[in-house]
Amino acid sequence: MKSARSSTRSATSCILPDVGRTPVPEYDVIVVGAGSAGSVLAARLTEQPGRRVLVLEAGPAPRTVAGYPPEARHAPSLAATDPAHPLNWAVPVELRRGHRHTVPRGRIAGGSSAINGTYFVRATPADFGDWAVSGWSYDDVLPCYRRLEHDLDFGGPVHGDRGPIRVRRPAGHLCSPLTGPFLAAAAELGIAAERDKNAGGPPGAGLIPSNAVEGLRVNAAMVYLLPNLHRPNLELRGDTPVARVVLDDDRAVGVETTAGEVIRAGEVVLAAGAVNSPHLLLLSGIGPADELRAAGIPVRHDRPGVGKNWSDHPGVFVPFHSGVPQPHPDAVGCQASINADSGADPAGDVEILLFARPFVPGGALHLMCGLQRPESRGSITVQSPDPSVRPRVEYRYLETEADRRRLRHAIRTAADLLRTGVFPGGRAGIGGDVLGVDRRLDGWIAANLTTAVHLCGSAAMGRGPDTVVDPQLRVHGIAGLRVVDTSVLPTAPRRGPAATALMIAERAATFFRSRPGTRTAAY
Known part of the structure; x- marks a missing residue:
């Protein structure tokens, strides 16, 4: 075998394989x-x-x-x-029947x-x-x-x-002014702290490890x-x-x-x-x-x-507004999360992510509520x-009542976080008349459904x-x-x-x- 690759390609390497002979790879x-x-x-x-x-x-x-x-x-x-960006394949998918999306x-x-x-x-x-x-x-x-x-x-x-x-x-200048209040609000709701989300311990609220250094x-x-x-x-x-x-x-x-x-x-x-x-x-x-x-x-x-x-994590973004200053330009937007048990999984089947930077200038901030252990299964044909x-690519999200129930739980927990008063000036972008009625909340979820990719x-x-x-x-x-x-x-x-x-x-x-x-x- 050669110790380095050949600088030229043999004639037989550029033709379809002949079952009767196998050219040298x-x-x-x-x-x-x-x-x-x-x-x-x-x-x-x-x-x-x-x-x-x-x-x-x-x-x-x-x-x-x-x-x-x-x-x-x-x-x-x-x-x-962005779907139009040249670095994005922007895969067309169907999250639910009739619900088109690009991933x-x-x-x-x-x-x-x-x-x-x-x-x-x-x-x-x-x-x-x-x-x-x-x-x-x-x-x-x-x-x-x-x-x-x-x-x-x-x-x-x-x-x-x-x-x-x-x-x-x-940490320091790369920590958003909202990150501390988010974790404090979780503690006020009785959610345990998770000091290190990569330590393999019980789920809870904590800072998100990131593969970003100084921006x-x-x-x-x-x-x-x-x-x-x-x-x-x-x-x-x-x-x-x-x-x-x-x-x-x-x-x-x-x-x-x-x-x-x-x-x-x-x-x-x-x-x-x-x-x-x-x-x-x-x-x-x-x-x-x-x-x-x-x-x-x-x-x-x-x-x-x-x-x-196959499976993925269905989710929705719950918008909210706050009067705190924007984080440092080099601070990542996704800063902290709550991983919790909806009542069906002690290892944590729901997640609430704090997005401390708006997706568009001057826009709302968001808590992303995700279902981490869905029953629904997808198909690629x-x-x-x-x-x-x-x-x-069909996700077939939220086809079971158990999935819908657990995602409702995550959204209501996010709304409870915003109602603690710990977020400076925080207010949710979803009304109580929707949050309190399963049927209405299911409709809101269907209209705002996305995926965590x-x-x-x-x-x-x-x-x-x-x-x-x-x-x-x-x-x-x-x-x-x-x-x-x-x-x-x-x-x-x-x-x-x-x-x-x-x-x-x-x-x-x-x-x-x-x-x-x-x-x-x-x-």
């Missing part, structure tokens, strides 16, 4: 997607000099931090989540970690217990959480102090990929969308780009996100056979769970063999017939193909999955066979 691993998980995985795999890795990113791939647009670098800015997804190296609100909270121990997947207990993954982070506030056995991602909570949004590509692009065994290509995985019988042998180029590899990893990774499986003929046939895609492997039974045709489980891991990947994230029935992103989580965790997406890739890197005579470098 150009790369050991192709990682599809330079987002949160893909960036981590590529950096870790190329710590072994003999392993050649190609990362294909559908969006632009800056080579320096300065190469990112200001709205991607400046942590308080959510400008790139922001990062269209740049770093993925959604390059445009999001920098909420960086781990999944809870209860989540890993619920999933009950071998090798994925809380104790199994804690070293991976520690490896990725440099926590600037807490140390000890729970936190890392040498990882690439710097994590801190709002800089630290996305995964910035600290995992960019510092390692000098490695001769790591190649990053931007603006290179993938159309499908190339299969030779029941083995993945490479990928085909939308430009028609076929690139061969010993192993393919889909890290394109919880919408695009299952879509690529479906475009490759891996998924529910009937749906593939209906879309005109030849069935290569019947796997009913692809794109099915391929529509065409043409990769440019978006799949149908935490889609998980569209290629779930496990051993059952409805799962897609095994505990080592290998696609069932297809050799040489893995999925490494939040698609694999059986359900959305009780906290947002940004930190967990990186952990998945750190964990996945340990599943690849080490090459003799190599050692893992330290960050």
Whole structure:
């Protein structure tokens, strides 16, 4: 095997596979997607000099931090989540029947970690217990959480102090004048304090860990990929969308780009996100056979769970007005949260987030009320063999009375917070005539429904017939193909999955066979 990638591509590498012969792969691993998980995985795999890795990113791939647009670098800015912004895929979805919406997804190296609100909270121990997947207990993954982070506030056995991602909570000039009153109001309602939301303790009210430092949004590509692009065994290509995985019988042998180029590899990893990774499986003929046939895609492997039974966090924004000054320009908007039990889940099935900065200048502030353990399940359905045709994404939110009841509970708790009088001049933007009547509140929720953009489980891991990947994230029935992103989580965790997406890739890197005579470098 060559020690570095070839500077020229062989003639056989650019044609569709011939079942009778398998050309020598150009790369050991192709990682599809330079987002949160893909960036981590590529950096870790190329710590072994003999392993050649190609990362294909559908969006632009800056080579320096300065190469990112200001709205991607400046942590308080959510400008790139606007549906018209070029860094946003703006995925069309249906939250409920007839309720159309667009979901922001990062269209740049770093993925959604390059445009999001920098909420960086781990999944809870209860989540890993619920999933009950071998090798994925809380104790199994804690070293991976520690490896990725440099926590600037807490140390000890729970936190890392040498990882690439710097994590801190709002403090000093970066703490909004509303953050203290929010936590004080929670205490007045009898909600316990949660001093460290990444310590794995009981739910409560506390400051939100953030992957933003002094106003800089630290996305995964910035600290995992960019510092390692000098490695001769790591190649990053931007603006290179993938159309499908190339299969030779029941083995993945490479990928085909939308430009028609076929690139061969010993192993393919889909890290394109919880919408695009299952879509690529479906475009490759891996998924529910009937749906593939209906879309005109030849069935290569019947796997009913692809794109099915996933979950996300439904939510609504409760507006309020306050006379306090705006936070410092470098302070993130999402500063503190309450994670609480609605009466159905001691680990915390509802969340109330304080957004201390208005979404538009002079506008209202918001408390986002989310349902963290919904019963509703969504579906992603391929529509065409043409990769440019978006799949149908149906959330099917709030289809059960239990989900509606628990979200009402979260909203009423938020209104109670605003009524404590602790918020200076705070007043809710929803009237008591609505809050007090279930039917009216359900109507208000339906009119204001949104999503936290935490889609998980569209290629779930496990051993059952409805799962897609095994505990080592290998696609069932297809050799040489893995999925490494939040698609694999059986359900959305009780906290947002940004930190967990990186952990998945750190964990996945340990599943690849080490090459003799190599050692893992330290960050």
